[in-house]
Amino acid sequence: MSNLLLVTILLGFVSFGYVYGRKYALAAGKKGGDIHKLHSRPAYHGMLIALWCGLPTLLILFVWQLIEPSIITSMIISSLPDTFSSLTPGPRGLILNDIRNLAQGLHFGSTVDPELLHASDYYLQLQQTGKNIKSASVIVIGIAALLVGFRHFSPGLRARNHVERIVRYFLICCSLIAIFTTIGIILSVLFEAIRFFQKIPLSEFLFGLTWSPQTSIRADQVAASGEFGAIPVFAGTMLISAIAMAVATPIGLLSAIYLSEYASKRMRAVAKPLIEILAGVPTVVYGFFAALVVAPFIRDAGASIGLQVSSESALAAGLIMGIMIIPFIMSISDDVINAVPQSLRDGSYGLGATKSETVKNVIIPAALPGIVGGILLAVSRAIGETMIVVMAAGLSANLTANPLQAVTTVTVQIVTLLVGDQEFDSAKTLAAFALGLLLFIVTLILNILALYIVRTYREEYE
Amino acid sequence: MLQTLSSTTPPVIESGNQTKTRARVSRDDRNTAGHPFVDKPRMSCRDVNVYYGDKKAINSVSIDIAENEVLAMIGPSGCGKSTFLRCLNRMNDTIAICRVDGTIKLDDQDIYDKKIDVVPLRAQVGMVFQKPNPFPKSIYENVAYGPRIHGLADAKTELDAIVERSLIKAGLWDEVKDRLDQPGTGLSGGQQQRLCIARAIAVGPEVILMDEPCSALDPIATATIEELISELKLQYTIVIVTHNMQQAARVSQRTAYFHLGDLLEVGQTDKLFTRPSHQLTEDYITGRFG
Ligand SMILES: Nc1ncnc2c1ncn2[C@@H]1O[C@H](COP(=O)(O)OP(=O)(O)OP(=O)(O)O)[C@@H](O)[C@H]1O
Ligand SMILES: [Mg+2]
Numbered sequence: 001m002s003n004l005l006l007v008t009i010l011l012g013f014v015s016f017g018y019v020y021g022r023k024y025a026l027a028a029g030k031k032g033g034d035i036h037k038l039h040s041r042p043a044y045h046g047m048l049i050a051l052w053c054g055l056p057t058l059l060i061l062f063v064w065q066l067i068e069p070s071i072i073t074s075m076i077i078s079s080l081p082d083t084f085s086s087l088t089p090g091p092r093g094l095i096l097n098d099i100r101n102l103a104q105g106l107h108f109g110s111t112v113d114p115e116l117l118h119a120s121d122y123y124l125q126l127q128q129t130g131k132n133i134k135s136a137s138v139i140v141i142g143i144a145a146l147l148v149g150f151r152h153f154s155p156g157l158r159a160r161n162h163v164e165r166i167v168r169y170f171l172i173c174c175s176l177i178a179i180f181t182t183i184g185i186i187l188s189v190l191f192e193a194i195r196f197f198q199k200i201p202l203s204e205f206l207f208g209l210t211w212s213p214q215t216s217i218r219a220d221q222v223a224a225s226g227e228f229g230a231i232p233v234f235a236g237t238m239l240i241s242a243i244a245m246a247v248a249t250p251i252g253l254l255s256a257i258y259l260s261e262y263a264s265k266r267m268r269a270v271a272k273p274l275i276e277i278l279a280g281v282p283t284v285v286y287g288f289f290a291a292l293v294v295a296p297f298i299r300d301a302g303a304s305i306g307l308q309v310s311s312e313s314a315l316a317a318g319l320i321m322g323i324m325i326i327p328f329i330m331s332i333s334d335d336v337i338n339a340v341p342q343s344l345r346d347g348s349y350g351l352g353a354t355k356s357e358t359v360k361n362v363i364i365p366a367a368l369p370g371i372v373g374g375i376l377l378a379v380s381r382a383i384g385e386t387m388i389v390v391m392a393a394g395l396s397a398n399l400t401a402n403p404l405q406a407v408t409t410v411t412v413q414i415v416t417l418l419v420g421d422q423e424f425d426s427a428k429t430l431a432a433f434a435l436g437l438l439l440f441i442v443t444l445i446l447n448i449l450a451l452y453i454v455r456t457y458r459e460e461y462e
Numbered sequence: 463m464l465q466t467l468s469s470t471t472p473p474v475i476e477s478g479n480q481t482k483t484r485a486r487v488s489r490d491d492r493n494t495a496g497h498p499f500v501d502k503p504r505m506s507c508r509d510v511n512v513y514y515g516d517k518k519a520i521n522s523v524s525i526d527i528a529e530n531e532v533l534a535m536i537g538p539s540g541c542g543k544s545t546f547l548r549c550l551n552r553m554n555d556t557i558a559i560c561r562v563d564g565t566i567k568l569d570d571q572d573i574y575d576k577k578i579d580v581v582p583l584r585a586q587v588g589m590v591f592q593k594p595n596p597f598p599k600s601i602y603e604n605v606a607y608g609p610r611i612h613g614l615a616d617a618k619t620e621l622d623a624i625v626e627r628s629l630i631k632a633g634l635w636d637e638v639k640d641r642l643d644q645p646g647t648g649l650s651g652g653q654q655q656r657l658c659i660a661r662a663i664a665v666g667p668e669v670i671l672m673d674e675p676c677s678a679l680d681p682i683a684t685a686t687i688e689e690l691i692s693e694l695k696l697q698y699t700i701v702i703v704t705h706n707m708q709q710a711a712r713v714s715q716r717t718a719y720f721h722l723g724d725l726l727e728v729g730q731t732d733k734l735f736t737r738p739s740h741q742l743t744e745d746y747i748t749g750r751f752g
Contacts, residue, residue, distance in 0.1 A: 344597060
């Protein structure tokens with residue numbers, strides 16, 4: 001029986017459990033004369049029976065699916081001659097693969113080792129038995145669970161509470177998945193970074209002024225030992241982010257003010273989606289726009305007034321990144337400004353203030369914490385942005401504050417360190433994880449700060 | 463100061479059966495009964511209609527507001543009291559779909575005239591809202607806000623004086639004089655409402671409009687505000703919307719009864735509450751409607 005069929009049958013059981021559980025409870029309630037004698041509404045009783053049947057069976061199915069391959073493999077291995085079990089894991093895996101391929105009817109070459117053929121037959125047989133046991137146990141348990149569910153029913157059963165509890169556990173599981181993923185990512189980055197810091201001292205990484213991660217890939221290669229000072233890379237990130245924020249903050253904020261305070265309903269309905277389209281443009285598109293249009297334009301403009309501008313410049317990348325962030329700042333500011341209570345506006349207008357006085361003296365100060373929070377969130381986006389910078393700002397790690405020169409950023413360096421053929425325990429590759437960890441810490445701090453500010457703001461009005 | 467004019471029916475003084483006087487105007491009559499006009503009005507409204515989009519919210523209302531009186535506006539919810547009140551200092555301008563026609567004069571000057579600027583108008587006709595709405599600034603800044611935007615004070619000492627005077631008039635000075643730099647939002651509800659009154663007083667208005675100023679307050683804070691209103695009326699003309707008929711009876715000299723956009727009756731407060739002329743007024747104040 002295929003899994004699809006099995007799941008369909010299970011769903012059948014579950015629906016049966018729900019429909020008839022509900023009817024059963026309804027009938028029981030009616031018979032008792034007073035429907036209010038039922039502790040919970042009939043739908044909850046049905047739901048409880050459905051969950052009782054569905055959850056354990058699906059769980060068994062899932063677990064079976066997980067462990068079946070390893071059980072079968074170990075049984076095959078134990079059935080093979082001793083010469084096989086003495087092999088190292090590499091060749092053993094190859095032979096196992098052969099067996100699996102044979103079982104699926106694929107075989108390469110004309111002659112087949114009879115022992116392997118035998119093993120593959122055994123494999124097929126095991127699989128079949130496994131399937132049968134699985135189907136039988138799932139169906140039997142499903143039916144049993146249904147029966148138990150119906151037996152368990154009594155008008156006083158606290159079905160609603162049970163269902164609510166199950167729902168709660170389900171929701172907890174979902175959020176745990178997200179939490180564990182985050183923890184997993186952090187740990188893996190952390191461990192790799194620790195390996196890096198075993199090779200390169202932390203102080204050199206944090207305070208070194210040169211970034212040139214060229215190390216030898218093979219032992220016999222002659223190469224520089226590489227320098228891993230992260231300051232130029234972070235300086236590049238800061239420079240580009242600063243330019244981006246200098247572009248995005250005023251434009252985003254002012255357009256939010258226009259949209260929420262001045263624009264007519266019709267204007268708002270048209271303009272807001274148009275600006276938000278900016279948020280939907282893939283960053284790689286921004287990137288080639290920056291590299292092919294903006295950067296040459298800046299270079300030519302610079303040349304015409306006698307400035308030396310490199311063709312890849314922090315300015316080009318920062319400008320375009322700023323434009324990318326505008327809708328982000330705008331929509332957060334817009335939300336925050338709209339959340340300023342109308343009563344404050346009325347209070348200000350009622351004193352004879354004009355619109356711009358009201359915006360300047362009441363609305364912006366009231367919305368400021370939220371706006372600042374939004375800006376900080378935008379900064380962490382700017383810091384994490386990669387594509388635009390790769391294409392428009394270059395790769396050379398210059399330690400400079402001049403926006404007309406090429407700089408590089410943390411994310412760009414991570415990309416360049418990891419693309420291509422790499423040895424995964426060289427300092428060069430591991431440096432990517434150290435950069436990633438540092439970047440993560442910086443953006444984490446920014447986000448926490450932003451959330452903190454936004455939250456204290458919320459408390460003020462509710 | 464207050465004199466009634468154009469009284470078509472002479473006031474009936476019947477000491478014997480004041481509790482049970484028959485109202486005379488029938489329920490179907492939508493004209494204004496009683497005495498809406500006075501001798502020397504501070505503000506006078508004639509045939510005011512207000513529309514929200516296509517919907518008419520105020521239907522041909524004419525009424526005078528006398529100097530230094532407290533006029534109470536009562537009526538069932540949604541009858542247009544706030545709407546009418548907001549016409550008096552053109553706060554309705556901030557609602558895009560709202561349209562006002564008819565004439566509203568302040569000291570013989572039509573406030574809806576094209577030449578009139580709302581900034582000085584709103585300084586002359588101040589407003590206090592239903593829910594206390596102090597700005598999220600310090601107590602001092604809340605009161606100083608109006609004088610600043612109107613440029614009423616050149617020096618810091620002048621501004622300090624205005625702030626102090628306004629807070630004293632609003633009866634809040636003693637409670638806050640030591641913490642003027644603390645946020646206005648940190649005061650209690652009643653204090654906040656008095657802060658809002660101080661804020662309105664600070665720009666030197668002549669008329670103060672109050673839209674249910676006590677509806678978010680407890681009885682003690684309400685009593686404080688009512689006392690304040692009685693003092694303020696010596697200097698200001700006050701129009702107050704209220705759902706609390708005892709409050710209207712306590713603080714006002716005249717009362718206007720609104721009903722579904724119509725102004726049905728205006729009269730001396732004690733008379734309106736004891737011997738209403740309109741049947742619907744009687745229904746409302748005796749609790750049969752609303
Ligand atoms: N901004 C608005 N847009 C559209 N209609 C409105 C608006 N404000 C009020 N109205 C309508 O105008 C009518 C009068 O409203 P208004 O707020 O003046 O009543 P009110 O007498 O103050 O009521 P309440 O005692 O509940 O405050 C109501 O029917 C209301 O639905
Ligand atoms: Mg109202």
